[in-house]
Amino acid sequence: MILQNWWFTTLLGIDSPLQAPLTKDIKADIVIVGAGVAGLAAAYYFRNKGLQVVILEKNICGGSSSGKSAGFLTPDSELELSQLIRRFGPRGAKDLWNVPLKGIEIMKTAVQEHQIQCDFQVQDSLFLGIGKSGWQDIQEEMESRKLLEFDQILYDAVSVQKIIGTNAYSGAVRYKNTYGIDALLYCQGMKKVLMKNGIDIYEASEVLSIKDHTVTTHLGSVTAEQIIFCADKLQSKLSHFADNIYHAQTFLSISEPLNEQMVKSIFPEDRFQCWDSTLVYSYFRLTGDNRILLGGGDMMTTFSKNDINSARVINKVIHQFKNKFPQLKDLNFIQFWPGRI
Structure with a gap:
């Protein structure tokens, strides 16, 4: 890599x-x-x-x-909707959420109107819970979306396995009108x-x-x-x-292309852009040519003031990802790069 x-x-x-x-x-x-x-x-x-x-x-x-x-076109940020409500109240949270929604619509319209070739992918968002606390986060996010009258679909630990090929998650909340992009x-x-x-x-x-x-x-x-x-x-x-302003460091990696069987083993129904409920969360999606784009970090390097260019952190993220998806144990990740948000 x-x-x-x-x-x-x-x-x-x-x-x-x-x-x-x-x-x-x-x-x-x-x-x-x-x-x-x-x-x-x-x-x-x-x-x-x-x-x-x-x-x-x-x-x-x-x-x-x-x-x-990573090219996730979603209104989600480092704070989930439920966290925005706690900080700014329902009205403030909805106003903040609607700003990136408008931005996404502007980008989508520009891509379609001007036929910009940028690997534009329709991908619903999937917020994945890990463990009991993660399931609580998922339920809270679900209730927050109901409160503000946003679309949502809730999955528990059993039903989520119908849409993502692993038993590693305790549940998920899904919503639409989000996209992946280069x-x-x-x-x-x-x-x-x-x-x-x-x-x-x-x-x-x-x-x-x-x-x-x-x-x-x-x-x-x-x-x-x-x-x-x-x-x-x-x-x-x-x-x-x-x-x-302080910037947090994260890492991204890209895999070799997956065949259709491998794609179906991860996403049996639809392609999603996904992230989990951990504090320093991992996130992943498919590109148009069936590569896994995987990102994440760790507590030490996320908040370090010095840039880290070693593959050590992303290798750990990849290892954890493959533990969740053992069917991808032989998949090679070919490139990685750091960035700050």
Whole structure:
């Protein structure tokens, strides 16, 4: 297993030339810093407003956090819906939940309208309980979804085995309108869409400073009426918000392709995107070419301030996954990569 981001492997053979960096001082109505999913969505909103929009990206479009992600298009985050209700109340939780739901719909519409080739997969979400406490979490999540009038299907320890090929889980809650995606290919596809709509995109153009209405890169600058930051992991010199944010590290791995028999042994009925109820949870789904995308971590490395690039942690995650699915004991995982959320 080699240290390499699989999503960058999927760029091979794709016609998506690198955009030249910004090399001059220009003006615009709006400058967007960061060309991940959020930055491109912001630009997509402004595309038909008659405004001059510029995007600055330090890497390639989708080349940072978006292009390292597992591509789970779900409103779930590090907090389940039940946890959001405890923290913000039913109304606040529903408002928070509806924001990513809207974002998912925007992405889905863009993929379909512009025929973006990004391994878009319809995959219901499956939150899986482990042990007695996990079953309690599942029931609480089920009741939370009922309270806020969201769709849900509950499975106990017996019925869940009809939809996932293991007896390792104590139950599950399922809901629809969620998807899997190759976020890097999506961002590269959106880049083409936006450029066709007259939006200027500069890659390899990291913003080094901001003063008043001007952002400066190493070779140029943009002065704009509005500056929109859509960058993850900002430096303190750019924003004081960076001092109040801590990032957790997780790991992803990708397997060799499974044959149809192996796929059916994991997902007898439908393909799901799955995660479990443990604190440092594992998560997995299938790609369009039948590879297992598996992620997770451990307590020590999740909250370490230093990046870990060893395969030790993901090997442990893979081992635990194969214990749950012994029919995959001979499956090889070929690449892995770390990322921060």
